[in-house]
Amino acid sequence: MASKQIAAHRERAETYNGAAVCKQKVQQLLDQFHIPKGLMPLNNVVEFGYNATTGFLWLKQQKTFTYWFKTLGAASYGPEITAFIEDRRLRKLTGVKSKEMIIWVSLSDVSVDDSKITFATSMGLTQSYPVAEVEDDPQEMK
DSSP, rough: OOOHHHHHHHTTTEEEEEEEHOOOOOOOHHHHTTGGGGGGOOOOOOEEEETTTTEEEEESSSSEEEEEEETEEEEEEEEEEEEEEETTEEEEEEEEEEEEEEEEOOOOOOEOOSEEEEEEEETTTTTEEGGGSSSSOOOEEE
16 A cells, blocks of 8 residues: 555655665655654665655665664564654654554554654554654664
């Protein structure tokens, strides 16, 4: 499904390839929309696209990568990550999961205010943390 969304938004999108340029462009976009940089670990991104008209963005990686956030725990970033970005928010997020207890939960929405970041699932479950918890790059889990 993510590939279909990407194809639908690719025509008017800015597209970048290569890890270094993708990391730079994604960080610029996250800064522009006031979203903490550590939320999207970017060392393995091979393609990044952003359609400014619709707010749709995508990141492609060669495989799924799992990262450890000190307070939040484990998060999994799939080969294709998509979202609609707006000021202080990612909505309709796909490709990102958080490990809660023994199960992986797909995240669908992330919102940021001055002091906290809130993660939501499509089932309506939410969890909030201090923004500082995602400002630094997390550790990749092998």
